[in-house]
Amino acid sequence: MVQLLTKHEVRPSAMGIETNQANIMQSHNFNLWYGDHHALKDINLEMKENEVTAIIGPSGCGKSTYIKALNRMVELVPIVRTSGQINYRGRNIFSNGYEVEELRTKVGMVFQKPNPFPKSIYDNIAYGPRIHGIKNKKILDEIVEKSLRGAAIWDEVKDRLNQNAYGLSGGQQQRICIARCLAIEPDVILMDEPTSALDPISTLKVEELVQQMKEQYSIVIVTHNMQQAARISDKTAFFLNGEVVEFDKTDIIFSTPSDQRTEDYISGRFG
Amino acid sequence: MRYIQEELVMKRMNKRLISNKLWKFIFIVATSFALISLGMLLYRILTQGLGFLDISFITNFASRIPESAGIKAALVGSLWLMSVVAPVSIILGVSTALYLEEYAKQNKLNDFIRINISNLAGVPSIVFGLLGLTIFVRLFGFDKSILAAGLTMSLLILPVIIVAAQEAIRAVPNEQREASYGMGATKWQTIVRVVLPAAIPGILTGSILALSRAIGETAPLVVIGIPVILQFLPTGYLDTFTALPMQIFDWAKRPQEAFQHVASAGIIVLMVFLLTMNSIAIFIRNKFQKRY
Numbered sequence: 001m002v003q004l005l006t007k008h009e010v011r012p013s014a015m016g017i018e019t020n021q022a023n024i025m026q027s028h029n030f031n032l033w034y035g036d037h038h039a040l041k042d043i044n045l046e047m048k049e050n051e052v053t054a055i056i057g058p059s060g061c062g063k064s065t066y067i068k069a070l071n072r073m074v075e076l077v078p079i080v081r082t083s084g085q086i087n088y089r090g091r092n093i094f095s096n097g098y099e100v101e102e103l104r105t106k107v108g109m110v111f112q113k114p115n116p117f118p119k120s121i122y123d124n125i126a127y128g129p130r131i132h133g134i135k136n137k138k139i140l141d142e143i144v145e146k147s148l149r150g151a152a153i154w155d156e157v158k159d160r161l162n163q164n165a166y167g168l169s170g171g172q173q174q175r176i177c178i179a180r181c182l183a184i185e186p187d188v189i190l191m192d193e194p195t196s197a198l199d200p201i202s203t204l205k206v207e208e209l210v211q212q213m214k215e216q217y218s219i220v221i222v223t224h225n226m227q228q229a230a231r232i233s234d235k236t237a238f239f240l241n242g243e244v245v246e247f248d249k250t251d252i253i254f255s256t257p258s259d260q261r262t263e264d265y266i267s268g269r270f271g
Numbered sequence: 272m273r274y275i276q277e278e279l280v281m282k283r284m285n286k287r288l289i290s291n292k293l294w295k296f297i298f299i300v301a302t303s304f305a306l307i308s309l310g311m312l313l314y315r316i317l318t319q320g321l322g323f324l325d326i327s328f329i330t331n332f333a334s335r336i337p338e339s340a341g342i343k344a345a346l347v348g349s350l351w352l353m354s355v356v357a358p359v360s361i362i363l364g365v366s367t368a369l370y371l372e373e374y375a376k377q378n379k380l381n382d383f384i385r386i387n388i389s390n391l392a393g394v395p396s397i398v399f400g401l402l403g404l405t406i407f408v409r410l411f412g413f414d415k416s417i418l419a420a421g422l423t424m425s426l427l428i429l430p431v432i433i434v435a436a437q438e439a440i441r442a443v444p445n446e447q448r449e450a451s452y453g454m455g456a457t458k459w460q461t462i463v464r465v466v467l468p469a470a471i472p473g474i475l476t477g478s479i480l481a482l483s484r485a486i487g488e489t490a491p492l493v494v495i496g497i498p499v500i501l502q503f504l505p506t507g508y509l510d511t512f513t514a515l516p517m518q519i520f521d522w523a524k525r526p527q528e529a530f531q532h533v534a535s536a537g538i539i540v541l542m543v544f545l546l547t548m549n550s551i552a553i554f555i556r557n558k559f560q561k562r563y
Contacts, residue, residue: 073453078377105455115446117465127464128454177450184454 021048023087024188024218025070025107030084032062032069034077039065041242042084047188047235052210052219054233054250056226058270061239063222064112067190070220071107072100088188105132108186112193114173116165116180121148121157124165124176128184143183150216151179152209171202178209189213191221195228207232226266230254238262316542320535328536333500333518337529342537344501345518348417349486349544351505352514355421356428356485361478363425364432368474371433372440373462392430399427400494408495415496418508423491428481435477439470472559479552483545489516515541 025047032040040062047053055063068074069086072093085092093103105128116124125144134140144161148154153175157168165176174194181189191210195203210219210232223229229236230250237247238259246253246262257263264270323337331341367388375381403423413419443466451461492514499521505512519541522534 071453073449076449076452100452101455101457103455104453109449109453111446111449111453113446115444115450117447117450118469127451128456131451131454131456131460131464180450181454 021050023047024049025086025088025220027086028084030069030086031082032065032074033081034065035079039242040069043244045237045244045247047218047220049218050214050216051234052214052221052232054229054236055220055222055239056224056229056236056265057239058265059224062242063239064192066239067109067192067220067222070188070190071104071109073104073109075100105184106186107188107190108181108184109190109192110174110178110181110194113197114170114177116168116173116176118164118166120162121165121168121176122161125180125183128180132184147179147183148176150182150213151175152205152212153179169202171198171205174198174202174206175209178206178213182213186217188218188220191219193222193224196224203228226254238265240265316535316538319532320537320539323532323536324539329540332502333521337527337533340522340530340533342515342518342540344504345513345515345537346540347504348501348512349514351417351508351512352421352424353482353486355417355508356424357478357482359422359425360428360432360481360485361474364429364478364481365436365474367429367433368436368440369462369466372437373458373466388430388433392434394430395490396427396488397490397494399423400491402426403491404495413509415498415511416509417505417512420492420495420497420512420514421508423495424485424488427488427491428485431481431484432474432478435481436470436474439473439477440466442473443469472555476552476556479548479555483548483552486514486544486548487516487541489520492517493520515544 023046027043027045030040030043031038043066045053055067057063065074069082070093074080074082082094086094088103088107091098117127119127122144125147126140129140129143134143145154145158148157153172156172157176165173168176174197178189178194195206198206207228210221213219214234221229221233233250235248236250236253238245238253238257238261240261246257246259248257253262254266257266323340327339328341329346330343331339332344333342334340371381371385371388375384400423403419403426407413407419407422408415411419413422447465447469448461451465452458456464497513497517498511499513499517501511501513515537519534519537522530522537525531
């Protein structure tokens with residue numbers, strides 16, 4: 001029994017990037033329209049457990065739309081229609097009876113612009129657990145500390161948990177948002193250009209954090225910064241005009257891409 | 272070859288500077304019109320009314336003798352009226368605004384509703400009075416009671432509160448809602464925990480300003496047929512009552528000169544009432560104003 005457990009725990013890091021970790025999210029011929037605009041065309045992608053999947057592409061290529069489809073955030077836009085499937089652990093998230101509230105506790109999201117609530121740091125982190133019914137102060141305390149540690153910001157804020165999160169710098173705010181996302185103990189973390197509003201040092205911290213977090217979570221990150229994708233991701237998908245041009249291991253995409261358009265994009269010829 | 276030549280520029284310079292100053296002067300004159308007439312109004316009311324304004328003016332009932340006439344029944348009546356108008360109009364108004372902003376889908380019907388709520392805010396108050404007379408006084412049989420008048424006044428200011436609350440709700444950044452939805456919160460949880468706390472200052476400010484309009488409003492009360500001379504205080508919501516503007520209107524239309532001064536004293540009481548409410552609104556707005 002003990003052996004089994006250890007074996008299981010060791011597995012992800014021992015096997016590394018190379019292999020057949022389980023699919024955690026998968027899209028099959030996924031299409032999306034904003035009104036008449038066909039924004040995503042037959043997207044087929046697989047996201048694996050404990051990997052960082054980067055989505056790159058020029059503005060308007062559908063990469064943000066796609067990541068927002070993964071937790072059905074895209075449905076907040078009233079004119080959206082979809083076809084095809086996106087599966088989370090084998091179950092189509094668009095199927096009848098799959099409640100978005102349930103999906104979003106498993107598939108958390110970090111947004112482009114740091115968006116903490118105008119509440120204390122503590123209340124920001126406790127927001128998720130509270131909406132899911134945790135009232136016990138002791139448990140909340142533990143979740144807050146664990147999440148802030150998980151987002152590598154505990155030491156910076158532990159003495160001022162009752163201060164408003166708006167008093168923090170942009171980079172700290174974004175890590176608070178990451179901690180807030182960790183507090184609901186998700187399985188997958190979606191990050192929509194999480195560093196585009198941050199300075200280089202804060203960006204570096206978030207990137208390091210992403211590297212640490214993939215030990216426990218599966219991460220999908222949209223970025224318009226190709227170096228960032230190259231630094232932190234295991235797999236990279238290149239989107240263009242709503243289609244996946246190429247999806248492969250990151251080092252292959254950035255060294256020997258098989259599609260000419262990918263090569264043009266990563267070498268800076270457009271986008 | 273330059274198109275903008277110095278000669279040409281200098282030739283028109285004087286003319287441009289003069290018209291610049293002229294327009295500034297015109298705008299100052301326009302502003303002073305409002306300020307001067309307000310000043311004159313205040314001066315007249317204060318000089319006429321202050322002589323009659325003392326404790327007995329507040330504690331006495333209306334009287335045929337100007338010296339012993341008081342505003343007690345009207346003041347208490349207005350407070351009773353507010354105790355109906357405030358909860359009814361704020362609860363209905365904020366609920367409507369939440370529905371329109373957070374729940375209603377964007378379609379022609381809802382656009383039509385939105386536009387017409389704004390239009391409703393411009394309907395003359397006497398029309399609301401007639402509505403109140405037909406529905407609350409006669410159909411529901413509330414007679415000339417606090418309840419009938421309060422519900423009528425609520426209808427009158429409802430559009431104003433709805434529009435103010437809609438704007439406050441719309442001002443909450445969408446990123447805040449997304450953050451909440453992104454953690455699996457339902458719409459209701461998001462509204463209660465994120466949208467309303469952020470929108471409350473704006474909602475309260477708009478509501479208080481709307482309530483102060485209701486306090487000063489006379490026409491609907493006249494149409495409903497609220498009496499002006501009462502020698503007793505109401506004891507329940509189905510009792511009849513009188514209100515500050517009704518009392519002032521009654522004094523002002525009497526032939527005796529002295530009653531004009533009593534009316535001025537009444538206006539001072541009403542204005543103190545209004546200014547206090549408006550100050551509270553401004554205080555709330557400044558204190559809770561949040562930047563995102």
